[in-house]
Amino acid sequence: MDTDMSTENSNYFSSYEDLEVHRLMLEDDARTATYRKAILDNKSYFRGKIVMDVGCGTGILSIFCAQAGAKKVYAIEASNIANLAKEIVKANNFDNIIEVIHSKVEDVKLPDNLKVDAIISEWMGFYLLHEGMLDSVLTARDMFLKEGGEIFPESAIIYVAPCSVPSLYDKWENSYGVNLSSFARHLRSDKSSKPEIMQINHEDLLGPEIALNWINLRDDAVNDLDSYSVQHVLGANRSGRYQGLCVWFECNFPVLDGEERIILNTSPSSKLTHWKQTVILLPEEQKVEKQEPIAFKLDMNRDGVSSRRYNLELTLLDPEEVEHPMPCSCHMTKCILVKAVMEQHTEHTISQLQAGDSDVLQEDSIDDDDN
Amino acid sequence: MDTDMSTENSNYFSSYEDLEVHRLMLEDDARTATYRKAILDNKSYFRGKIVMDVGCGTGILSIFCAQAGAKKVYAIEASNIANLAKEIVKANNFDNIIEVIHSKVEDVKLPDNLKVDAIISEWMGFYLLHEGMLDSVLTARDMFLKEGGEIFPESAIIYVAPCSVPSLYDKWENSYGVNLSSFARHLRSDKSSKPEIMQINHEDLLGPEIALNWINLRDDAVNDLDSYSVQHVLGANRSGRYQGLCVWFECNFPVLDGEERIILNTSPSSKLTHWKQTVILLPEEQKVEKQEPIAFKLDMNRDGVSSRRYNLELTLLDPEEVEHPMPCSCHMTKCILVKAVMEQHTEHTISQLQAGDSDVLQEDSIDDDDN
Numbered sequence: 012m013d014t015d016m017s018t019e020n021s022n023y024f025s026s027y028e029d030l031e032v033h034r035l036m037l038e039d040d041a042r043t044a045t046y047r048k049a050i051l052d053n054k055s056y057f058r059g060k061i062v063m064d065v066g067c068g069t070g071i072l073s074i075f076c077a078q079a080g081a082k083k084v085y086a087i088e089a090s091n092i093a094n095l096a097k098e099i100v101k102a103n104n105f106d107n108i109i110e111v112i113h114s115k116v117e118d119v120k121l122p123d124n125l126k127v128d129a130i131i132s133e134w135m136g137f138y139l140l141h142e143g144m145l146d147s148v149l150t151a152r153d154m155f156l157k158e159g160g161e162i163f164p165e166s167a168i169i170y171v172a173p174c175s176v177p178s179l180y181d182k183w184e185n186s187y188g189v190n191l192s193s194f195a196r197h198l199r200s201d202k203s204s205k206p207e208i209m210q211i212n213h214e215d216l217l218g219p220e221i222a223l224n225w226i227n228l229r230d231d232a233v234n235d236l237d238s239y240s241v242q243h244v245l246g247a248n249r250s251g252r253y254q255g256l257c258v259w260f261e262c263n264f265p266v267l268d269g270e271e272r273i274i275l276n277t278s279p280s281s282k283l284t285h286w287k288q289t290v291i292l293l294p295e296e297q298k299v300e301k302q303e304p305i306a307f308k309l310d311m312n313r314d315g316v317s318s319r320r321y322n323l324e325l326t327l328l329d330p331e332e333v334e335h336p337m338p339c340s341c342h343m344t345k346c347i348l349v350k351a352v353m354e355q356h357t358e359h360t361i362s363q364l365q366a367g368d369s370d371v372l373q374e375d376s377i378d379d380d381d382n
Numbered sequence: 383m384d385t386d387m388s389t390e391n392s393n394y395f396s397s398y399e400d401l402e403v404h405r406l407m408l409e410d411d412a413r414t415a416t417y418r419k420a421i422l423d424n425k426s427y428f429r430g431k432i433v434m435d436v437g438c439g440t441g442i443l444s445i446f447c448a449q450a451g452a453k454k455v456y457a458i459e460a461s462n463i464a465n466l467a468k469e470i471v472k473a474n475n476f477d478n479i480i481e482v483i484h485s486k487v488e489d490v491k492l493p494d495n496l497k498v499d500a501i502i503s504e505w506m507g508f509y510l511l512h513e514g515m516l517d518s519v520l521t522a523r524d525m526f527l528k529e530g531g532e533i534f535p536e537s538a539i540i541y542v543a544p545c546s547v548p549s550l551y552d553k554w555e556n557s558y559g560v561n562l563s564s565f566a567r568h569l570r571s572d573k574s575s576k577p578e579i580m581q582i583n584h585e586d587l588l589g590p591e592i593a594l595n596w597i598n599l600r601d602d603a604v605n606d607l608d609s610y611s612v613q614h615v616l617g618a619n620r621s622g623r624y625q626g627l628c629v630w631f632e633c634n635f636p637v638l639d640g641e642e643r644i645i646l647n648t649s650p651s652s653k654l655t656h657w658k659q660t661v662i663l664l665p666e667e668q669k670v671e672k673q674e675p676i677a678f679k680l681d682m683n684r685d686g687v688s689s690r691r692y693n694l695e696l697t698l699l700d701p702e703e704v705e706h707p708m709p710c711s712c713h714m715t716k717c718i719l720v721k722a723v724m725e726q727h728t729e730h731t732i733s734q735l736q737a738g739d740s741d742v743l744q745e746d747s748i749d750d751d752d753n
Contacts (some may be wrong), residue, residue, distance in 0.1 A: 030569045037557065037565075047558050074560050098564040186408065187418050189445050193469040194408075198401045 033069050033092065036133070039285040043071065045275040046133060049163055049264035050075040056161070056267040057081050061125070065116050065132035065151045066144060070096035070109065072131050077105040084109040085127065087116045087151070116151045127155050131163040137208050138289040139169050139260035140311070143319035145226070146233045162228045164262035170278065171241070172220040173305050174211050174257040176290055203292045206323050211257045211288045213280040217299065218245040219340070220278075223258075223309060237313045244306040244330055246341030247299040254296040256309065256325055258289040291325045304330035304341035404440050404463065407504070410656040414442065416646040417504060420534055420635035421446040427532070427638040428452050432496070436487050436503035436522045437515060441467035441480065443502050448476040455479055456498065458522070460486040487522045498526050502534040508579050509660040510540050510631035511682070514690035516597070517604045533599045535633035541649065542612070543591040544676050545582050545628040547661055574663045577694050582628045582659045584651040588670065589616040590711070591649075594629075594680060610682045615701055617673040617712030624676060625667040627696055629660040662696045675701035675712035 037043060050057065050072070058080035064073040067086035073096075076084050086109050088096055093113035100109045112119055121127075130151055136142030152162060179202070183195035224239040247253070261276040277286050291309075299305060306328035314320040330341065338353045339346040408414055421428065421443070429451035435444040438457035444467075447455050457480050459467055464484035471480045483490055492498075501522055507513030523533060550573070554566035595610040618624070632647040648657050662680075670676060677699035685691040701712065709724045710717035 030565070030572050033565070034569060037562065043558055069562065069565055071558065071560055071562070075558075078559065095565060095568055099560075099562060102561050102564050187414055187442065187446075188449065189442055189470075190473050191408065191440065191442070191470060193473050194401070194404070194440055194466060197466055198405060201401050 030092075030095075035285050037069065037071065041277075041282045041284045042133065042275065045264075045273060046072055046131075046163075047075050049273045050079050050131070052270060052273070053265075053267045054079045057129075060128040061085075062129045062131060063087065063116075063127045063151060063155055065130060065148050066134060067096055067111065068092055068133075070099050070111060072133060073109045073111075074100065074103050074105055076129075076131060077103075077108045081108065085119070085121065086111045087119055088113060089115040116147050116154075119151075119154075121155065125155075126157040127160065128157055129161040129163065130156055135167070135260065135262065135286065137286055138206060138258045138311075138321070138323070139167060139226075140236065140321050141319075143236075143313070143321075145228075145236060146318075148228065149231065149233050149236075152228070161265050161267070163264055164275065165228050165265045167226045167228070167260055167262045169223040169239070169258060169260045169311070170220040171223055171256050171258050171309055173217040173245070173247070173253050173307070174255055174279075174290070175215045175217065175252050176209075176211070176254045176292065177215060178209070179292070180252065180254060180296065199292055203294060206258070206289045206291055208287050209290055210283055211279045211290060213278075216257060216279060217247045217249065217251050217253055218305060219248065221245070223311060239311045240309065242306075242308040242328070242333065244304050244328075244333055244335045244339060244341060246302040246304055246339060246346070248301070248340070250298075250300045250303075252296050253293065253299045253305060255290045255292045256307065258291065258323070260286075289323075291323055293325075293327070300342075302340065302342035304335070304339070304343055304346075306330040306333050401463075401466075406656050408440065408442065412648075412653045412655045413504065413646065416635075416644060417443055417502075417534075418446050420644045421450045421502070423641060423644070424636075424638045425450045428500075431499040432456075433500045433502060434458065434487075434498045434522060434526055436501060436519050437505060438467055438482065439463055439504075441470050441482060443504060444480045444482075445471065445474050445476055447500075447502060448474075448479045452479065455481070456490070456492065457482045458487045458490055459484060487518050487525075490522075490525075492526065496526075497528040498531065499528055500532040500534065501527055506538070506631065506633065506657065508657055509577060509629045509682075509692075509694070510538060510597075511607065511692050512690075514607075514684070514692075516599075516607060517689075519599065520602065520604050520607075523599070532636050532638070534635055535646065536599050536636045538597045538599070538631055538633045540594040540610070540629060540631045540682070541591040542594055542627050542629050542680055544588040544616070544618070544624050544678070545626055545650075545661070546586045546588065546623050547580075547582070547625045547663065548586060549580070550663070551623065551625060551667065570663055574665060577629070577660045577662055579658050580661055581654055582650045582661060584649075587628060587650060588618045588620065588622050588624055589676060590619065592616070594682060608684045611679065613677075613679040613699070613704065615675050615677040615699075615704055615706045615710060615712060617675055617710065617717070618670040619672070619711070621669075621671045621674075623667050624664065624670045626661045626663045627678065627680065629662065629694070631657075660694075662694055664696075664698070671713075673711065673713035675706070675710070675714055675717075677701040677704050 057076060060081050061083045062076045062081045064084060064086045067073050067088045069092065070086050073084045073086040086096060088111065093111055097111045100106050100111060132148045134144035134148050179195060179199050183191045221241060221243045223241045257279065259277045261274050264273040266272045277284050279288055308326040308328055310324040312322050314322055335346050338350040428447055431452050432454045433447045433452045435455060435457045438444050438459045440463065441457050444455045444457040457467060459482065464482055468482045471477050471482060503519045505515035505519050550566060550570050554562045592612060592614045594612045628650065630648045632645050635644040637643050648655050650659055679697040679699055681695040683693050685693055706712065706717050709721040
């Protein structure tokens with residue numbers, strides 16, 4: 012088991028020696044520019060601070076921290092890219108501030124058991140948790156972060172929403188005058204066994220997203236990351252072809268100077284990142300009408316053998332047999348009734364707030380409008 | 383050696399079982415639409431013909447041939463995608479015309495030693511010859527093509543031209559306010575050991591292209607493909623940074639109905655294909671002035687061990703020590719003189735043709751213009 016684990020780690024770290032991977036990350040503008048903004052917009056926070064960069068790669072985030080005024084940055088990197096990080100740090104004249112440590116963070120020892128003011132890390136993989144690097148960030152937090160220290164980012168959320176996947180369904184019936192439907196069917200079948208990394212357009216979502224989890228990097232333990240599950244019913248926001256579940260994430264940076272929160276968002280309506288979106292394809296598409304209920308359960312569990320991987324399991328549920336949220340946007344009679352009652356109640360309350368004593372009149376007139 | 387060869391073949395063919403590769407090819411519009419046009423614009427040729435499709439993949443080219451009126455198409459495919467080709471052919475109702483044969487073409491036996499009227503194949507790899515599939519097409523020609531039969535495409539040319547590679551050089555000195563020059567230097571160094579597949583823009587070429595070879599699919603033997611070499615001097619068409627040699631290819635389809643020749647062109651000024659362009663990076667960039675001579679030798683040799691691979695070797699030459707073409711666009715004195723004399727001679731001849739007896743007057747006035 013130990014041997015397996017070290018082989019796994021050695022494969023994982025050697026993949027980061029491929030500079031093309033780092034180029035892809037550096038050139039991902041949403042990623043790099045958002046981290047830069049989250050750091051450089053908070054100069055008053057970073058000034059004089061001691062920071063640790065977990066998995067520093069080329070060292071660019073450490074350099075942002077030094078530019079923001081950090082007095083010391085420990086840039087930890089387990090792969091051989093650490094040597095290049097040292098060169099880059101030196102070329103930027105920050106070798107007096109940034110100390111690149113070529114080591115797994117778990118093996119790092121800081122002088123005099125020093126603690127750091129802040130941890131920064133870009134640890135996110137496909138569908139957030141693929142690669143399992145967050146484990147190391149949480150371990151670094153427990154080992155090195157001062158009480159009340161900051162983590163950049165400090166929280167992360169995985170969202171899911173039902174979607175169409177036109178690139179795998181449309182056009183194939185007549186592609187250059189040839190019916191390639193059977194090709195597309197086999198292509199989908201190949202892709203249905205594991206999550207597919209691809210771009211989904213906002214207009215291909217069939218309903219509002221729901222959060223699968225909310226990861227609090229300040230408090231969560233490593234084993235809190237082992238398993239997530241959500242069961243949900245929603246009404247389709249338009250008629251369409253339900254072909255998959257779209258998965259994406261966002262990461263929230265700390266709000267320090269009373270500024271607006273900076274968020275790295277990989278949703279279909281945000282600027283495309285190298286993470287794109289992840290799609291779990293349905294075995295077969297389902298036509299849905301507007302407001303038709305869509306019910307599913309999604310389980311995300313850490314793989315038993317390879318702890319850097321997760322298994323995603325989508326279960327399609329019968330909307331008749333599961334509990335609906337309140338209110339629910341679907342067209343089932345009980346949901347329409349519940350929604351109407353709740354809306355009436357809300358409007359009633361709003362009317363009371365707006366109109367003071369004349370609430371009865373207001374309520375009547377709103378009822379008239381509704382009919 | 384045989385074992386190696388069969389392992390190599392087995393890896394090669396199994397890579398074509400990945401449907402994503404076929405999707406990439408099908409969705410390459412320049413590729414698929416050009417083949418389609420080369421076939422469907424020649425219905426009067428294809429009507430009633432017997433065709434062989436070498437390496438048919440999904441079978442789309444065979445279907446184009448059937449649509450164009452071929453009476454029989456033998457669609458040969460060594461990988462397991464042959465089973466899918468059968469499905470696709472049936473779904474398009476051409477199973478009475480197209481016979482998918484799951485075999486290497488070298489092992490195929492047609493009934494009664496039948497010969498075919500035409501061979502069609504999409505065999506091109508990166509920088510044309512990578513993958514070495516053309517060998518099988520030439521073998522199929524020798525085994526199955528009638529005397530005077532047609533080959534689609536019938537010829538192919540590899541072009542090379544000196545170029546800048548801005549994506550590997552520019553912007554890295556100040557990327558998000560960080561000097562990443564050393565990253566870019568290592569990135570280039572990683573890429574200099576083998577040809578890099580990437581897009582080069584037309585405006586990044588530094589001079590006119592020269593042909594490395596001209597492959598005649600009607601006549602060339604398999605061992606004609608073993609080795610190509612070109613030595614060349616050209617004058618830079620602008621000042622700039624000479625950073626690599628750009629390699630691309632074009633394939634020419636037969637001209638049958640007196641129509642314009644259809645060409646599949648993968649040059650930097652053509653629509654981008656999945657082959658993109660290939661770049662051989664120089665170890666170090668060289669600044670060149672407009673008309674400065676650039677001299678090089680390019681050798682392309684089949685690999686001794688893996689016959690599906692080629693080694694590309696670029697040698698930079700001293701323009702002072704090599705013979706220049708006549709005329710040459712470079713600024714060296716002898717080339718300017720030779721060019722002026724040749725132009726004068728050409729103009730003299732044109733003047734004679736245009737002006738009949740008054741050539742002396744014409745020549746004088748042209749000389750005046752030149753001074």
